[in-house]
Amino acid sequence: MTRDRTPAPEHCLPLARALYSEHSQMVYRQTDHLFAWLMIAQWLFGIGLAVWISPLTWKGTASESHPHVLTAILLGGVITSFPVLLAYFHPGATLTRHVIAVAQALTSALLIHLTGGRIETHFHVFGSLAFLAFYRDWRVLVTASVVVAADHLLRGVFWPQSVYGILDSGVMRAIEHAAWVVFEDAILIVYCTRGQAEMWEIARRQAQLNAAYDDVERQVAEKTHELTEQATRLAENEERMRLLVEGTEIIVWDFDPARNQFTYVSPQAERFGYPLAQWREPGFWQRTLHRDDACEAIAFCQQELENRRDHRFQYRMLSRSGDVVWIDDLVSVYQASSGALRMRGAMIDITDRKNLERDLLANIQELDLAKQESEQASRAKSEFLANMSHEIRTPMTAILGYSELLLAEDAADEAADSRVEALRTIHRNGDHLLSIINDILDLSKIEAGELAVESAACSPRELLDEIHSLMMVRAQAKGIAFEVVYETAVPDRIRTAPTRLRQILMNLAANAVKFTEVGSVRLIVRMAADGAPRMQFDLVDTGIGMTLQQQQRLFKPFAQADASMSRKFGGTGLGLVISKRLAERLGGDVSIVDSEPGRGSRFRLTVDVELDDDVTWCEPEGRRRAESTPTTPDGRDGSRPLRGCRVLFAEDGPDNQRLVSFVLRKAGADVTVVENGQLALDQVVDGGRFDVILMDMQMPLLDGYDATTAIRATGYEGPIIALTAHAMRGDRETCLAAGCSDYSIKPINREELIAKIASCRPAAAPTTAQ
Amino acid sequence: MGIRVSNVRRWWLAAALIVWALALVTAYGVLLRYQSTSGAAGDPPPQWPADAPLARAKSGKTVLLLAHPRCPCTRATLRELEIVVANRPDWDRVRVLFFRPRDAGEPWIQSDIVQQAKSMTGVEVAWDDDGRIAALFGARTSGHILVYDERGALEFTGGVTAFRGHEGVNAGRDTLIALAHGEAAPRSRTPVFGCPLFTPQDAAKAPKGEAPR
Numbered sequence: 010m011t012r013d014r015t016p017a018p019e020h021c022l023p024l025a026r027a028l029y030s031e032h033s034q035m036v037y038r039q040t041d042h043l044f045a046w047l048m049i050a051q052w053l054f055g056i057g058l059a060v061w062i063s064p065l066t067w068k069g070t071a072s073e074s075h076p077h078v079l080t081a082i083l084l085g086g087v088i089t090s091f092p093v094l095l096a097y098f099h100p101g102a103t104l105t106r107h108v109i110a111v112a113q114a115l116t117s118a119l120l121i122h123l124t125g126g127r128i129e130t131h132f133h134v135f136g137s138l139a140f141l142a143f144y145r146d147w148r149v150l151v152t153a154s155v156v157v158a159a160d161h162l163l164r165g166v167f168w169p170q171s172v173y174g175i176l177d178s179g180v181m182r183a184i185e186h187a188a189w190v191v192f193e194d195a196i197l198i199v200y201c202t203r204g205q206a207e208m209w210e211i212a213r214r215q216a217q218l219n220a221a222y223d224d225v226e227r228q229v230a231e232k233t234h235e236l237t238e239q240a241t242r243l244a245e246n247e248e249r250m251r252l253l254v255e256g257t258e259i260i261v262w263d264f265d266p267a268r269n270q271f272t273y274v275s276p277q278a279e280r281f282g283y284p285l286a287q288w289r290e291p292g293f294w295q296r297t298l299h300r301d302d303a304c305e306a307i308a309f310c311q312q313e314l315e316n317r318r319d320h321r322f323q324y325r326m327l328s329r330s331g332d333v334v335w336i337d338d339l340v341s342v343y344q345a346s347s348g349a350l351r352m353r354g355a356m357i358d359i360t361d362r363k364n365l366e367r368d369l370l371a372n373i374q375e376l377d378l379a380k381q382e383s384e385q386a387s388r389a390k391s392e393f394l395a396n397m398s399h400e401i402r403t404p405m406t407a408i409l410g411y412s413e414l415l416l417a418e419d420a421a422d423e424a425a426d427s428r429v430e431a432l433r434t435i436h437r438n439g440d441h442l443l444s445i446i447n448d449i450l451d452l453s454k455i456e457a458g459e460l461a462v463e464s465a466a467c468s469p470r471e472l473l474d475e476i477h478s479l480m481m482v483r484a485q486a487k488g489i490a491f492e493v494v495y496e497t498a499v500p501d502r503i504r505t506a507p508t509r510l511r512q513i514l515m516n517l518a519a520n521a522v523k524f525t526e527v528g529s530v531r532l533i534v535r536m537a538a539d540g541a542p543r544m545q546f547d548l549v550d551t552g553i554g555m556t557l558q559q560q561q562r563l564f565k566p567f568a569q570a571d572a573s574m575s576r577k578f579g580g581t582g583l584g585l586v587i588s589k590r591l592a593e594r595l596g597g598d599v600s601i602v603d604s605e606p607g608r609g610s611r612f613r614l615t616v617d618v619e620l621d622d623d624v625t626w627c628e629p630e631g632r633r634r635a636e637s638t639p640t641t642p643d644g645r646d647g648s649r650p651l652r653g654c655r656v657l658f659a660e661d662g663p664d665n666q667r668l669v670s671f672v673l674r675k676a677g678a679d680v681t682v683v684e685n686g687q688l689a690l691d692q693v694v695d696g697g698r699f700d701v702i703l704m705d706m707q708m709p710l711l712d713g714y715d716a717t718t719a720i721r722a723t724g725y726e727g728p729i730i731a732l733t734a735h736a737m738r739g740d741r742e743t744c745l746a747a748g749c750s751d752y753s754i755k756p757i758n759r760e761e762l763i764a765k766i767a768s769c770r771p772a773a774a775p776t777t778a779q
Numbered sequence: 780m781g782i783r784v785s786n787v788r789r790w791w792l793a794a795a796l797i798v799w800a801l802a803l804v805t806a807y808g809v810l811l812r813y814q815s816t817s818g819a820a821g822d823p824p825p826q827w828p829a830d831a832p833l834a835r836a837k838s839g840k841t842v843l844l845l846a847h848p849r850c851p852c853t854r855a856t857l858r859e860l861e862i863v864v865a866n867r868p869d870w871d872r873v874r875v876l877f878f879r880p881r882d883a884g885e886p887w888i889q890s891d892i893v894q895q896a897k898s899m900t901g902v903e904v905a906w907d908d909d910g911r912i913a914a915l916f917g918a919r920t921s922g923h924i925l926v927y928d929e930r931g932a933l934e935f936t937g938g939v940t941a942f943r944g945h946e947g948v949n950a951g952r953d954t955l956i957a958l959a960h961g962e963a964a965p966r967s968r969t970p971v972f973g974c975p976l977f978t979p980q981d982a983a984k985a986p987k988g989e990a991p992r
Contacts, residue, residue: 065849066850069847069878069976069977069978070977070981071980076810077851084807090799091799104796122811122814126947173947
């Protein structure tokens with residue numbers, strides 16, 4: 010088709026086709042209606058003409074309507090009716106315009122016929138074809154032309170007179186007529202195709218125009234939507250900003266340096282007492298600056314403006330009432346559309362903050378002072394506790410030692426019962442007093458945060474064996490059983506604070522033994538069930554047990570389960586508190602799992618331990634019972650465990666000299682006693698051969714620390730056990746740093762001291778100095 | 780691109796189209812039949828009747844046209860005759876005799892056809908009261924032309940149109956032109972297309988003894 014000659018953009022083609030179709034339909038319909046009217050007019054004209062020319066036909070004197078009139082009415086009516094009806098009821102249809110074409114051609118044929126083939130009436134054919142070209146559908150022309158040709162041929166053969174006005178027309182006449190019709194058809198077909206092409210071009214352009222319009226509409230809609238959204242967001246932001254600014258009492262401002270005045274100030278500015286109009290007066294800012302800050306603030310601001318730097322600074326202003334107002338000003342320098350430099354920013358009233366800072370500073374200074382005083386008091390307390398510890402332990406060493414000594418001597422057996430009982434009373438109360446002092450010191454250290462928790466490798470089995478051996482004696486004394494039960498495999502080595510762990514276990518075990526009159530005490534050991542490196546120790550006794558109320562009073566300083574307990578069983582009530590605090594320091598806890606009056610109790614100690622990568626596990630091997638025979642650590646003779654051991658004992662106190670030397674000699678040791686560190690050093694330097702050196706740390710002339718260091722300097726590699734009445738934080742570390750191998754606190758525990766010396770004593774021949 | 784129609788409507792349209800075509804053919808056929816049906820040929824005397832109330836030309840041919848003054852078909856005959864006369868204006872006598880009943884009024888006498896005949900050059904218009912002359916010459920249809928030679932012998936009888944009211948070249952005209960040029964007439968008789976000159980009722984109304992036969 011012609012319309013395909015001009016390509017339209019692909020997306021426009023459907024619309025172009027629709028528009029073309031619509032336009033074509035409009036042309037068809039309009040032309041259909043035109044022809045309807047034309048044919049009606051032709052019909053009426055034909056009737057009128059027939060009536061005018063030959064209204065009547067005559068037979069003599071009689072007349073009647075002429076057949077031409079009837080023909081005009083009837084035949085004309087037949088010809089006209091169907092196409093007119095189609096044009097009315099079915100406009101635009103292909104059938105309609107082709108029927109119209111046929112009818113119009115027949116009208117021409119009738120006219121030619123009625124005029125006897127008058128050549129003038131043939132023009133009706135040409136006129137009709139031209140009129141049909143209104144359709145711009147060349148097929149209609151073909152239809153009409155075919156009818157005309159058929160009429161000419163048919164009548165030219167049978168009634169040539171009715172077509173050509175002559176009887177003998179000849180073929181050439183028909184060809185000539187047909188040629189003229191074809192000639193006009195050719196012209197009209199070209200006209201029609203051009204008309205269609207123009208219609209297609211119009212449709213294509215209209216489609217493009219519509220597409221462009223739609224595109225513009227779409228873009229406008231999108232832009233409008235975007236603008237609306239932006240406007241909405243902007244309005245929301247403005248509202249938020251307004252609420253923010255108004256809600257936070259921030260003063261937003263814009264300043265024109267050229268005019269030296271604010272061009273905008275948010276309403277919060279009125280909080281300083283100045284109306285907004287006054288804020289906008291030239292020079293307002295400079296006038297209201299605090300005298301002490303004015304020069305610096307103005308100069309700084311000017312400098313930052315010249316350098317076009319955003320800045321922030323604090324200064325003081327004066328409110329209208331004369332109050333000082335601290336301002337934190339955030340300033341942005343920008344270039345206005347006019348090119349001039351402007352500033353805008355936000356002023357924050359930080360007066361309250363400044364006042365708070367001032368108060369806070371004062372408080373801090375007060376706190377610092379208080380802290381210094383507190384620290385000084387703490388130091389004084391520590392010194393006091395250290396001194397008290399030293400001063401009490403030293404005589405207690407003598408008291409306990411000698412009472413123990415007297416009781417141990419065979420002579421005691423021969424002494425009067427009253428005298429032995431008095432000695433036991435002295436020893437028991439001394440021991441109790443020492444226990445109280447130790448507990449108070451521990452609690453003091455814990456609450457002062459001065460309790461050092463070391464981390465060292467140790468063997469759980471050895472530790473438990475030690476507990477077992479110590480508790481076994483007490484249990485046997487009370488006639489109850491004491492056993493250690495391994496429920497799971499335990500590592501051969503763990504990393505923890507062995508001293509503290511031992512202290513906790515001893516405390517718990519001692520408690521269990523203390524409150525159990527019949528039955529047994531079991532120390533159950535296991536690793537945590539969840540696989541974590543955590544050990545659990547359950548102390549299960551068959552003792553007196555506790556009520557719920559009693560349980561709730563446990564773990565509180567100086568509070569035993571019952572006030573009568575203290576009287577009956579003794580103790581300060583600090584043991585569980587200290588154990589619990591120590592367990593917490595070890596990453597665990599001490600808790601009561603179960604307790605029932607008259608049935609016993611179960612306490613549980615949990616501690617976190619560290620395990621080496623190459624740890625080996627010792628499978629449970631049953632239980633150790635109190636009935637088993639205790640052994641000394643080195644398996645030597647239990648009555649004289651230090652037989653043959655040469656001990657150098659440096660101690661300035663004559664009581665302790667005598668006591669300790671007596672104890673050691675009684676244990677089989679060969680003891681050399683010196684009065685101070687210098688003499689000890691001399692002994693070593695002079696070639697004295699000692700298996701163990703027992704060194705008091707507080708001595709005249711040369712104290713234990715220096716003496717130990719000096720002895721180590723001589724090359725002595727044997728054990729040096731520090732002996733001190735100082736039990737405060739850092740004493741142990743200080744002793745070890747000086748070169749000591751171990752550490753023991755006064756007053757001495759005879760058994761512990763002997764056991765410690767025995768464990769330190771080299772298995773081989775005694776070491777000598779160079 | 781055209782209008783879509785339902786099948787039912789399509790059938791109706793097809794039926795209407797067929798009916799329309801049949802009506803057209805029928806009407807056209809009736810028309811052709813009417814127009815191609817000639818009137819009564821009549822029975823003209825081969826010799827000029829002796830009792831004719833008309834004078835025959837002394838020399839040359841005498842041409843008579845018997846016509847009805849109100850027959851529309853006769854217009855074409857007159858125009859054809861005019862052509863013939865134009866070819867031989869010196870024919871002695873070309874008479875057009877219009878049938879005039881006894882009670883003919885002015886519209887009859889002054890009809891456009893009469894005026895047309897009167898305006899023709901070389902034609903003499905006369906009235907044939909009650910159709911007696913037509914009856915004498917055996918003419919029954921308007922447009923009937925008779926040509927008698929100088930000896931009174933009938934050379935041609937018939938019409939000069941091929942159809943009712945149709946002008947144009949036709950055998951009658953050709954014959955007359957040939958005769959006008961003294962040539963041999965291709966035909967001596969042609970059909971006459973026109974209105975009946977009179978009816979039996981007209982004959983009854985004519986005075987006794989003068990009624991057309």
